[in-house]
Amino acid sequence: SQTIHQWPATLVQPVGSPLSLECTVEGTSNPNLYWYRQAAGRGLQLLFYSVGIGQISSEVPQNLSASRPQDRQFILSSKKLLLSDSGFYLCAFGRSGKNIQYFGAGTRLSVL
Amino acid sequence: ILNVEQSPQSLHVQEGDSTNFTCSFPSSNFYALHWYRWETAKSPEALFVMTLNGDEKKKGRISATLNTKEGYSYLYIKGSQPEDSATYLCAYTYGGATNKLIFGTGTLLAVQP
Numbered sequence: 702s703q704t705i706h707q708w709p710a711t712l713v714q715p716v717g718s719p720l721s722l723e724c725t726v727e728g729t730s731n732p733n734l735y736w737y738r739q740a741a742g743r744g745l746q747l748l749f750y751s752v753g754i755g756q757i758s759s760e761v762p763q764n765l766s767a768s769r770p771q772d773r774q775f776i777l778s779s780k781k782l783l784l785s786d787s788g789f790y791l792c793a794f795g796r797s798g799k800n801i802q803y804f805g806a807g808t809r810l811s812v813l
Numbered sequence: 814i815l816n817v818e819q820s821p822q823s824l825h826v827q828e829g830d831s832t833n834f835t836c837s838f839p840s841s842n843f844y845a846l847h848w849y850r851w852e853t854a855k856s857p858e859a860l861f862v863m864t865l866n867g868d869e870k871k872k873g874r875i876s877a878t879l880n881t882k883e884g885y886s887y888l889y890i891k892g893s894q895p896e897d898s899a900t901y902l903c904a905y906t907y908g909g910a911t912n913k914l915i916f917g918t919g920t921l922l923a924v925q926p
Contacts, residue, residue: 733912735914737916743918744817744902744917744918744919745857745902745904745916746916747913747914747915747916750912750913752912760913791856791857795912797912800845800911800912800914801847801859801862802847802859802914803859804856804857804858805856806855806856807856
C-alpha cells in the first residue's frame, strides 16, 4: 500500500538557523510530490511541487527551497529561518490525472 | 489571481442536524474540484473528486454537488455526528496546471453531542 512519511512532527528553531524537513513515499513510483504550508488563519498554500527527480517548481517567492534527490524523497530546506516561516508544513503525493493527493502527518514549525 | 472561497468559516451544530457548506471557484478553464476532510492531529483525507458539471458524489452521510458553469460546489452532511467534527477543505484544479491544487481556507465544523 502507498504511504507517506514526514518528520519531525514538531520543530522549534531560532531565527537565522537552517531547516531541513524530509518526506518519503512508499508503495508507488514516480509520484508527483508537494510541499504546502498553512500559516495561522490561512488556507493551505502550495510552496513547491515536483513531477520527477531534480524537477522542482516553486509557487511563491520565499525563504525556502526544495529538492528531490530520489524518486520518492522530497526535502524542504532553508539556510536562515525567518519568523514568518512559522507554520504547519504538509507534504503530499499524487498521480497525474485526477490528482487525488495523499498527505503526510505534517510538521509544526515554530521560529522564535 | 485564482481564488477559492469557502463559507462559512466555522459552523457549530447539534448531533443529528444536517448541514451544508459552500465552495466557490473560478469557472473558467475548470478541470476538477476536490473535497478533503482534515481532522485534528490527522492528515487531510480525500472525500471526493468531481470533474463534470452536475456531478453528485456520495459517501455514507456525506454528499457533494458541482456546478462548473457558475463555479460552486456544495458539501452536505446528513444527520451530523460528533465524529464529523473536522475542517472541510475544497480545492480546485484548472486546465494547464492539472498537477496543482488550489485550496480554500476551509470550513471548521464542530458537532456537539
